Amino acid sequence: MQRKISCFVSFSATDGDEDAIKFLLDHLSRECDGKIEFKAYFNNKSGSDLGKFMKEDLLSAHAVLALFSPDYKMKCDQHIRSGVLTEYMFIVDRLEGRQLGKPPLFIPVVWKANFDQALPSYFNGRELARDLSQFKPIQTTGPAYLPDRTASRTKPSVDAISSELLDCWRESDPELERIQTAVDGVLLDPAAISDGEFTSDAQSLLADVDVNDAFFRKAERTNFTIDEFSKNFFVKTGAFRAIGKYHKIAFTGRKGSGKTTLLKVYKHQNSEIYFDPIDVEVNDWNLHYLLQDLTFKSAEGDLTFTAEESKVFDYIWPIFLSLCMVKSVKTCGEELHVGDLLPKKTHSERFENDSGRYEALFNMSVGVVREFIEDCISSASTESESRFKSDLLRLINVQSCTEFLLGSGYHGLIEMVRRDPKNRKFLFCLDRFDTEIQKYRKDIKDRNLPEEQRRRWEQREIFWIQGLVELIDHLRSPDNSSPNQEFYKMLGPHLDFCVPLPRDRLYEVQLRRRDAIVGEINEEISWQPYELLTMLRKRLQVVWDIKEDRLDKSRTRALGRFRQILKESGRSLPDSVDVKINGAAFSIDLFLNVLRHSFFRPRDVLLHYTRIVARAELANKRNEKVSPAYVARIISEQTHRIVEEEFLGEFADTFTNLREILDSFKASQQILTYDQLRDKLQSLRFEMYGRSEMNGIGQKVRFLYEVGFLGIRADSVQLGGVSLDDFDFYFFNPRYAQNLESDDVLKALVFAIHPIFIEHLTLKMNSKQPVMMLSWDQVEAMDVFD
Numbered sequence: 139m140q141r142k143i144s145c146f147v148s149f150s151a152t153d154g155d156e157d158a159i160k161f162l163l164d165h166l167s168r169e170c171d172g173k174i175e176f177k178a179y180f181n182n183k184s185g186s187d188l189g190k191f192m193k194e195d196l197l198s199a200h201a202v203l204a205l206f207s208p209d210y211k212m213k214c215d216q217h218i219r220s221g222v223l224t225e226y227m228f229i230v231d232r233l234e235g236r237q238l239g240k241p242p243l244f245i246p247v248v249w250k251a252n253f254d255q256a257l258p259s260y261f262n263g264r265e266l267a268r269d270l271s272q273f274k275p276i277q278t279t280g281p282a283y284l285p286d287r288t289a290s291r292t293k294p295s296v297d298a299i300s301s302e303l304l305d306c307w308r309e310s311d312p313e314l315e316r317i318q319t320a321v322d323g324v325l326l327d328p329a330a331i332s333d334g335e336f337t338s339d340a341q342s343l344l345a346d347v348d349v350n351d352a353f354f355r356k357a358e359r360t361n362f363t364i365d366e367f368s369k370n371f372f373v374k375t376g377a378f379r380a381i382g383k384y385h386k387i388a389f390t391g392r393k394g395s396g397k398t399t400l401l402k403v404y405k406h407q408n409s410e411i412y413f414d415p416i417d418v419e420v421n422d423w424n425l426h427y428l429l430q431d432l433t434f435k436s437a438e439g440d441l442t443f444t445a446e447e448s449k450v451f452d453y454i455w456p457i458f459l460s461l462c463m464v465k466s467v468k469t470c471g472e473e474l475h476v477g478d479l480l481p482k483k484t485h486s487e488r489f490e491n492d493s494g495r496y497e498a499l500f501n502m503s504v505g506v507v508r509e510f511i512e513d514c515i516s517s518a519s520t521e522s523e524s525r526f527k528s529d530l531l532r533l534i535n536v537q538s539c540t541e542f543l544l545g546s547g548y549h550g551l552i553e554m555v556r557r558d559p560k561n562r563k564f565l566f567c568l569d570r571f572d573t574e575i576q577k578y579r580k581d582i583k584d585r586n587l588p589e590e591q592r593r594r595w596e597q598r599e600i601f602w603i604q605g606l607v608e609l610i611d612h613l614r615s616p617d618n619s620s621p622n623q624e625f626y627k628m629l630g631p632h633l634d635f636c637v638p639l640p641r642d643r644l645y646e647v648q649l650r651r652r653d654a655i656v657g658e659i660n661e662e663i664s665w666q667p668y669e670l671l672t673m674l675r676k677r678l679q680v681v682w683d684i685k686e687d688r689l690d691k692s693r694t695r696a697l698g699r700f701r702q703i704l705k706e707s708g709r710s711l712p713d714s715v716d717v718k719i720n721g722a723a724f725s726i727d728l729f730l731n732v733l734r735h736s737f738f739r740p741r742d743v744l745l746h747y748t749r750i751v752a753r754a755e756l757a758n759k760r761n762e763k764v765s766p767a768y769v770a771r772i773i774s775e776q777t778h779r780i781v782e783e784e785f786l787g788e789f790a791d792t793f794t795n796l797r798e799i800l801d802s803f804k805a806s807q808q809i810l811t812y813d814q815l816r817d818k819l820q821s822l823r824f825e826m827y828g829r830s831e832m833n834g835i836g837q838k839v840r841f842l843y844e845v846g847f848l849g850i851r852a853d854s855v856q857l858g859g860v861s862l863d864d865f866d867f868y869f870f871n872p873r874y875a876q877n878l879e880s881d882d883v884l885k886a887l888v889f890a891i892h893p894i895f896i897e898h899l900t901l902k903m904n905s906k907q908p909v910m911m912l913s914w915d916q917v918e919a920m921d922v923f924d
Contacts, residue, residue: 140172143307146199146242147178148225150210153250156180159205161275161282169300173307176203179221192221196228201243201306203299204229206257206267207250214258230260234898235778243306243771245299249273253721260805260900268295298767305768314756364406370680372403373673377663381636393788395663395739397638398569404636405567412565412634413558414469416462421570423497425578428504429598450507451605453539456625458503459609460544460551463564463633465493467554479550485543510534510542536612540625548628555632566635568606575599579791579827596827610637638663664869665738667917668696671729673740674747675700681751682707697914700729709754712766715773717908728769730912734893735777737846738869742784746776774897781898789845795825800847800899803891808901808909810889815839815848836879839889844868844875849890849909864916865890865909 149159163176177195196202212218214226231237233244246267248256257267273292275282284292308314375396381404405415464479480486485506492498511534518529544551555563582595613635616626665673675696679686684706689699704711715731716723726734728750736742749772750764757764789796802822807814816835824832824841832838842848849865865888868875877883890909891901 141307141311142173142175143200143303143310144175144177144195144198145201145203145303146196147176147203147205148196148222148229149178149205149249150207150213150222151179152209153207154205154210155250157277157282158273158275161284162270162273165284165296166300166303169296170303170307174201174303189224192225193228196225197232197237197239199242200310201245201303202229202232203245203247205247205249205270206261208255211256211258214260226258226260235782240775241778243302245302247295247299268299270295301765302767302771305765305771308756308762309753309768309771311756314753364402368403368406371673371676372399373669373676375400375663375665375669378404393572393739393741393784395665395741397663400663401567401569401636401638405565408565410560411562413466413562415565415567416459416466418462418496418566418568419570420568420575421573422495423500423574425574425599425602426581428497428500429578429595429602451601452608453507453510453534453536454500454503455605455609456536456540457506457543458500459566459633460540461489461493461499461503462496462566463551463629464489465499466564467551468493474554479545479554480543481545481550482543506543507539510539513542514538536626537624548625552628552632564633566633566637568637571603571639576791600827606637607639610635662872664872665740667730667733667738667912670733670738670740670743671700672696674729674743675703677744678703678707678751682709709751709758710763711750711754712764712769715766715770717911719903719905719908724908724911726908726911727914730914730917731770732773733912734908734910735773736780736894737785737892739784742780745780745784746773749776777894778898781894785845785894792827793824793841794827795823798822799824799842800895803895803901804899806891806899806901807904808891808893808896809904810891812885812887812889815889816884834879836881836884839884840875840878843878844872846892847895849892850874850878851888851890852886864911867892867910 147159147163159178160180163178167174167176177191177199179191182191210222210226213220213222217223228237229244232239233241235241246257246261248267248269248271250256250271252271253267253269256271261267270292272288273284273296274288275284277283378400381400405417409415464476467474467479468476476486476489477483480489488502488505489499492502514530514533517533519525541548578599579596582592585592587595612623612626613630613633616623616630678684682703684703688706689702712728714725714727717726717731717734718724732743732746735746750769753764753768753772756762786797786800793799799822802818806818810818819835819838822838824838826832832841839848843850846868849867851865866874890905891899893909895901896903
């Protein structure tokens with residue numbers, strides 16, 4: 139029995155012309171070789187439950203054919219209770235992902251009147267509807283037929299509908315679904331990177347469908363050795379080159395930008411110049427235990443008595459780093475007596491017990507700071523309160539605290555480093571914040587805590603990150619005029635660091651300490667088009683087993699090499715896809731259109747190409763071509779996933795009402811003047827974790843620009859260099875962000891909402907051409923990598 143898919147047909151019975159619709163469905167069924175089962179209410183038996191039909195068949199349909207007419211529009215726009223309104227609401231729910239399962243193929247058709255008179259307001263600018271308003275069959279004495287002139291006029295629209303339905307039929311192929319599931323499984327495989335030989339217990343999850351299990355691997359999610367990964371997959375981006383130049387760097391990056399991969403490759407390629415790396419992964423810690431339950435409670439009284447809590451971690455992090463350096467030297471197998479580096483017997487004995495785990499060393503650090511403060515309190519004069527406080531201010535500083543642990547002048551540790559015959563340094567790496575912080579925040583949310591206690595616990599986690607930021611800033615550029623920074627000045631030259639900081643967490647710190655991490659030696663991981671293209675090309679080479687020596691590097695650049703591997707693979711992918719806007723179609727290169735629907739991060743690009751390549755593999759086995767319309771549909775579906783899982787998923791913990799902020803732009807125009815943007819933002823709250831808020835318009839605009847929601851275009855020279863032809867987004871020019879808090883600058887700008895949100899927010903398209911309509915000539919001009 140031939141496999142079929144279902145297509146729900148939505149129309150208004152009042153002005154839909156049932157006979158003409160039946161004729162259309164019969165015609166489409168023949169065009170699609172009987173592979174489509176059309177579900178229309180008139181096909182139900184008399185007396186059947188139409189409400190159940192609308193709900194069950196509409197929610198399970200692979201496709202929806204919506205035949206719009208003036209009556210359909212009126213009932214939807216005015217919310218007139220009717221079967222049409224019920225169908226309309228279910229359709230919108232499915233398109234916006236509010237029902238289980240993926241959104242259906244949606245085919246809007248102008249069935250009666252014209253676009254303005256027939257399309258419900260929700261769909262204006264959303265899709266380029268097919269025009270079948272002239273599709274009027276004639277019936278006299280014999281069977282109904284379509285006059286030749288009518289058939290000729292409506293043929294392009296009918297052919298396009300048939301093509302889309304057949305693509306949907308191919309997409310629902312069980313074998314394709316199996317390929318896609320397997321590709322996603324590989325992408326999300328939690329297996330850790332191997333430091334030794336390749337030991338995969340399964341040769342390939344996808345060998346039977348010709349997709350290699352090496353596709354779309356992240357460094358921390360692969361069974362390849364780090365050496366193999368570096369050779370076959372890694373792209374030396376600008377951020378990587380900066381780390382290799384400075385060696386003391388804190389870099390920020392969005393989720394999916396490759397922070398962990400960059401860190402692992404750097405450690406691998408520079409292993410000989412360091413002692414055993416201080417490789418701290420926070421997702422192995424129990425953050426709640428460290429900050430709340432046991433460790434911190436016993437220290438609360440003394441710590442808060444002597445300093446505001448936000449400063450406490452300014453002492454704890456240097457102590458933790460000191461203990462990590464002792465562990466690094468000891469792990470290298472050096473002959474040493476721990477007592478030479480940690481003079482106090484209680485400290486050296488506890489270190490011997492706790493040095494196996496970094497989490498235990500952090501716990502020990504809190505205890506050392508508590509002991510130090512207690513010692514300072516005992517030493518302070520009790521003659522008067524003012525003298526007591528004065529002594530504490532003099533005694534409590536980072537230098538005294540670290541000497542309390544390491545001894546005067548840090549003599550033991552520094553001498554050990556100076557005597558090293560290999561002239562090695564320390565490398566401090568700290569990664570994987572997100573998972574543990576999310577667990578910590580969820581735990582606080584789930585507990586029934588008094589408001590004051592909840593606020594304090596939330597802020598303590600922020601102070602914890604803030605203390606790390608301060609440590610990094612002082613190590614990179616100590617204040618040479620300060621007598622209390624000897625720790626940073628003496629040990630800094632012997633220490634490199636490579637710390638990836640989550641972008642959303644850094645926002646929290648910057649709102650509290652605006653001068654944190656602002657030195658030049660701070661890199662944000664931003665990917666340029668050619669870098670992303672090269673990243674994709676390297677993975678495709680492994681998928682299709684195309685060796686490097688088959689590529690002509692001497693005569694072709696990044697784009698040429700990418701096109702060469704597509705040709706070598708024999709796979710059939712469209713060169714471009716059409717972007718439809720206000721009745722016009724614009725042809726855009728396939729890869730560049732994927733970039734338009736991403737935040738210029740590897741993970742975004744790979745999420746699109748998992749689906750595209752899976753379809754190409756099946757098409758290759760069956761000697762078929764992948765149509766541009768099919769690829770455009772894939773991009774649309776994956777775009778929704780990126781917004782929900784990657785964008786909202788990344789920032790929801792930090793910006794607690796981000797979804798509400800986005801929803802305020804629903805049905806908005808995509809292009810906005812400053813006045814229009816200000817009107818939307820003025821009364822809108824921007825709530826942050828820890829009960830902080832952004833209040834100024836400039837702060838709000840800057841935030842929306844930095845997260846990639848807004849792009850800017852200059853109508854004057856206020857931000858000289860901003861394009862007058864298209865919009866700049868943060869991943870093009872992050873340096874513009876600092877200017878966006880000035881009213882004078884903001885008034886000179888025009889704003890655009892990122893194309894990735896067009897369907898998610900059902901934006902109204904009010905531009906002459908698609909926003910971010912890149913060409914390879916533009917990429918060549920903006921991109922330094924090739």
